[in-house]
Amino acid sequence: MRDLTRDSRFLAINTATVRAQWDLRQAIEGVARAGIPGIAPWRDQLQAMGVAAAAKAIRAHGLAVTGLCRGGMFTGFDRAGLARALDDNRRAVDEAAALGAQCLVLVVGGLAPHSRDLAAARELVRDGIAALLPHARAAKMPLAIEPLHPMYAADRACINTLAQANDLCDALGPGLGVAIDVYHVWWDPDLEREIARAGAAGRLLAFHVCDWLVPTRDLLNDRGMMGDGVIDLRRIRGWVEAAGYAGFCEVEIFSAENWWRRPPEEVLATCIERYRSVC
Amino acid sequence: MRDLTRDSRFLAINTATVRAQWDLRQAIEGVARAGIPGIAPWRDQLQAMGVAAAAKAIRAHGLAVTGLCRGGMFTGFDRAGLARALDDNRRAVDEAAALGAQCLVLVVGGLAPHSRDLAAARELVRDGIAALLPHARAAKMPLAIEPLHPMYAADRACINTLAQANDLCDALGPGLGVAIDVYHVWWDPDLEREIARAGAAGRLLAFHVCDWLVPTRDLLNDRGMMGDGVIDLRRIRGWVEAAGYAGFCEVEIFSAENWWRRPPEEVLATCIERYRSVC
Numbered sequence: 027m028r029d030l031t032r033d034s035r036f037l038a039i040n041t042a043t044v045r046a047q048w049d050l051r052q053a054i055e056g057v058a059r060a061g062i063p064g065i066a067p068w069r070d071q072l073q074a075m076g077v078a079a080a081a082k083a084i085r086a087h088g089l090a091v092t093g094l095c096r097g098g099m100f101t102g103f104d105r106a107g108l109a110r111a112l113d114d115n116r117r118a119v120d121e122a123a124a125l126g127a128q129c130l131v132l133v134v135g136g137l138a139p140h141s142r143d144l145a146a147a148r149e150l151v152r153d154g155i156a157a158l159l160p161h162a163r164a165a166k167m168p169l170a171i172e173p174l175h176p177m178y179a180a181d182r183a184c185i186n187t188l189a190q191a192n193d194l195c196d197a198l199g200p201g202l203g204v205a206i207d208v209y210h211v212w213w214d215p216d217l218e219r220e221i222a223r224a225g226a227a228g229r230l231l232a233f234h235v236c237d238w239l240v241p242t243r244d245l246l247n248d249r250g251m252m253g254d255g256v257i258d259l260r261r262i263r264g265w266v267e268a269a270g271y272a273g274f275c276e277v278e279i280f281s282a283e284n285w286w287r288r289p290p291e292e293v294l295a296t297c298i299e300r301y302r303s304v305c
Numbered sequence: 306m307r308d309l310t311r312d313s314r315f316l317a318i319n320t321a322t323v324r325a326q327w328d329l330r331q332a333i334e335g336v337a338r339a340g341i342p343g344i345a346p347w348r349d350q351l352q353a354m355g356v357a358a359a360a361k362a363i364r365a366h367g368l369a370v371t372g373l374c375r376g377g378m379f380t381g382f383d384r385a386g387l388a389r390a391l392d393d394n395r396r397a398v399d400e401a402a403a404l405g406a407q408c409l410v411l412v413v414g415g416l417a418p419h420s421r422d423l424a425a426a427r428e429l430v431r432d433g434i435a436a437l438l439p440h441a442r443a444a445k446m447p448l449a450i451e452p453l454h455p456m457y458a459a460d461r462a463c464i465n466t467l468a469q470a471n472d473l474c475d476a477l478g479p480g481l482g483v484a485i486d487v488y489h490v491w492w493d494p495d496l497e498r499e500i501a502r503a504g505a506a507g508r509l510l511a512f513h514v515c516d517w518l519v520p521t522r523d524l525l526n527d528r529g530m531m532g533d534g535v536i537d538l539r540r541i542r543g544w545v546e547a548a549g550y551a552g553f554c555e556v557e558i559f560s561a562e563n564w565w566r567r568p569p570e571e572v573l574a575t576c577i578e579r580y581r582s583v584c
Contacts, residue, residue, distance in 0.1 A: 142537040144492070177456045179492035180519045180535045190494055213423065213458035215469055240459045245521055256459045258421040 027264050030275070031302045038064025038092040040234065040278035041071060044293055046286035050075040051083060053290075058087035060294040064274045066093045066232075067125070069118060077124050084125060092274045093131045093170060093205065093232050094122040100154025101135035101147045101184065112154065116161045119169075128273070129170040129231040130162070131205050136181040147184040156198055163201040170205035170231040171195070175213075177245055187211070188220035195229050203229030206266060207278065209236050209249055212257045218265050225269020233266050235259060235305055236279045247282035251296055253304035263305060275305055306543050309554070310581045317343025317371040319513065319557035320350060323572055325565035329354040330362060332569075337366035339573040343553045345372045345511075346404070348397060356403050363404060371553045372410045372449060372484065372511050373401040379433025380414035380426045380463065391433065395440045398448075407552070408449040408510040409441065410484050415460040426463040435477055442480040449484035449510040450474070454492075456524055466490070467499035474508050482508030485545060486557065488515050488528055491536040497544050504548020512545050514538060514584055515558045526561035530575055532583035542584060554584055 030036060039062055041053045048056055050071040057065050065084065072080055072094070084091060097118040103111050122130040134151040137144065155169065162169050171191040174183035185191055188211055191204045204224050211217055224230050237255030242248050252259055263275070277297045279285050285293050309315060318341055320332045327335055329350040336344050344363065351359055351373070363370060376397040382390050401409040413430040416423065434448065441448050450470040453462035464470055467490055470483045483503050490496055503509050516534030521527050531538055542554070556576045558564050564572050 137535055142535050142540075144537070148494070175456065176454060176492040177521070177524075180517060184492075186492055187494065213455040213463075213465055215427070215466065238459060242456070242524055245456075245524065256416055256421050258423070261421075 027267050030305055034062055034298055034301065036274050037062050037298065037301045038066055038090065038274040038276040039294065039297060040066040040095065040276050041068055042095070043277055043279045043285065043297070044290040045071065047290040050080055054080070054083045054087060054089065056290055056294060058089060060291070060298065062294065062298065063088075064090040064092045064276065066091065066095060066276050066278070068095045069121065072121060077121050081124050081126070090274065091125045091127040092276045093129045094118065094125060094127045096131045096133045097158070097169070098132035098183070099135040101138045101150045108154070112157055115158045119158070119162045119165050119167045123165045123167050127167070129168040129203065129205065131170050131172050131232065133172055133174060134183045134185050136179060136184050144179065144184055148190075151184060152194060152197065155194065155202065159198060159201050168231050169202050171202065172205040172207060173210055175210040187214055187216070188224065189216055192220055192223050192227070195224075195227065203231035205232035205234065206230065207234035208257050208259060208262050209234070209238060212238060212262065217262070221265045222269050225266070225271065228270070230266060230269060230271040232276060233263070233271055233273065234276045234278045236277065244282065247280040249279045249281055251279060251285065252277070252300040259305050275301060277301065306546050309584055313341055313577055313580065315553050316341050316577065316580045317345055317369065317553040317555040318573065318576060319345040319374065319555050320347055321374070322556055322558045322564065322576070323569040324350065326569040329359055333359070333362045333366060333368065335569055335573060337368060339570070339577065341573065341577065342367070343369040343371045343555065345370065345374060345555050345557070347374045348400065351400060356400050360404050369553065370404045370406040371555045372408045373397065373404060373406045375410045375412045376437070376448070377411035377462070378414040380417045380429045387433070391436055394433075394437045398437070398441045398444050398446045402444045402446050406446070408447040408482065408484065410449050410451050410511065412451055412453065413462045413464050415458060415463050423458065423463055427469075430463060431473060431476065434473065434481065438477060438480050447510050448481050450481065451484040451486060452489055454489040466493055466495070467503065468495055471499055471502050471506070474506065482510035484511035484513065485509065486513035486515075487536050487538060487541050488513070488517060491517060491541065496541070500544045501548050504545070504550065507549070509545060509548060509550040511555060512542070512550055512552065513555045513557045515556065523561065526559040528558045528560055530558060530564065531556070531579040538584050554580060556580065
């Protein structure tokens with residue numbers, strides 16, 4: 027396993043971690059100022075700043091873009107809506123390419139409106155990714171399926187285990203991989219095996235860290251800083267690295283009541299400290 | 306599939322559904338008065354009423370006891386604590402036998418205190434159930450492992466899929482089965498297969514229903530009434546019955562802000578109506 031204690035060279039910040047405090051320009055400058063070498067923006071903030079301006083600022087600061095958040099959401103539409111969603115996903119691919127991102131993260135979508143049919147939603151996702159892949163391959167932009175915690179199956183993502191994501195990658199072929207966020211998969215009894223499977227296929231595209239708090243007070247916005255919860259971060263990173271991953275550890279924390287209320291410089295300093303001490 | 310629309314003969318009420326309004330005596334009388342033939346008590350209310358008195362009242366009303374909630378919690382202890390927990394679990398077996406319950410439901414426990422080692426917790430659970438089984442077999446009281454939703458992995462149960470529960474049953478042998486609660490397993494892509502596996506082994510001991518609300522506002526106490534959420538209840542019941550289950554549908558709803566605030570007679574009437582129309 028890599029020794030992370032001595033510097034921050036594999037640390038990246040997903041801008042969601044400081045999104046309540048900073049717009050994207052501020053985040054780019056703040057992350058660079060903190061000596062953190064990687065960043066992962068969200069599309070709403072990217073569009074507010076402008077893609078060209080963001081790409082220029084990111085290059086000027088020499089930051090790696092570990093991923094663009096996010097494409098996906100293939101299930102929430104009628105047929106016309108699906109066409110619009112695919113157009114928007116192709117734009118997301120182009121934006122990711124303009125930023126030089128390492129991948130476009132896909133949060134695939136939950137149940138279709140007024141539907142209880144999870145199997146059908148999972149088919150919509152497979153078809154949506156299949157439809158997006160040619161454009162992504164042409165742009166040489168890897169798509170990273172992010173399995174989300176089962177508590178988001180209804181409304182955010184019906185791909186809820188790494189096994190499902192691996193199965194989709196097997197079915198749909200090259201240009202597709204996975205983003206592993208410990209928050210979503212830490213509980214999975216098959217995690218080690220499925221990480222090894224993803225690694226053997228060369229599809230480990232991103233690795234996100236935060237922590238699971240006990241108690242968790244909100245399903246969406248109560249993620250913990252690394253070390254403040256119960257996830258065995260080092261064990262999971264060990265599995266990921268044993269499977270061949272040599273990329274960044276991207277910190278992504280949604281925290282309405284805690285970290286989003288603190289000075290962003292303090293948040294980043296804490297990310298650095300915890301990255302070195304507990305990740 | 307069975308036709309549930311014409312009567313309530315396979316309906317049971319887990320007393321958690323009306324626990325804010327009624328003690329166990331009131332629940333027994335209220336469930337019987339509503340013409341519901343099954344009940345599943347919790348041990349705290351059982352002990353408050355007294356086991357002999359509860360058994361007598363349940364018999365007097367001719368109610369089936371679809372399960373006793375709950376044994377388990379094998380992980381929260383040091384060695385001396387584990388011995389006490391096992392003693393308490395043996396008492397739970399005896400109480401379930403005194404009530405003529407169809408099973409003792411096991412909520413197995415989450416991470417051990419100050420531990421992040423899920424694999425170790427899962428071993429504690431295996432060892433705890435193994436230690437409890439001889440007493441349960443002697444009492445002819447089936448133990449029903451209830452896999453809990455992954456969002457409870459840290460603090461309530463580290464058995465989070467039906468596959469894990471089936472694996473434990475395979476490993477530990479007779480006297481052990483599973484309780485399937487749709488709330489915990491509805492998202493699982495392997496659910497149909499694992500239900501068939503459990504059924505083929507004769508280990509489907511209980512079937513619990515409620516619904517998953519969108520949005521869910523609380524991780525513990527925001528379960529929905531059947532039909533108010535997104536779970537495809539009839540499809541899952543179809544799988545369970547195709548696997549050989551012919552027992553009760555037990556309604557278990559934790560609902561601090563809604564159903565626990567309503568008159569319990571209204572709650573039971575709604576359970577009957579939804580059981581007939583959507584389950």
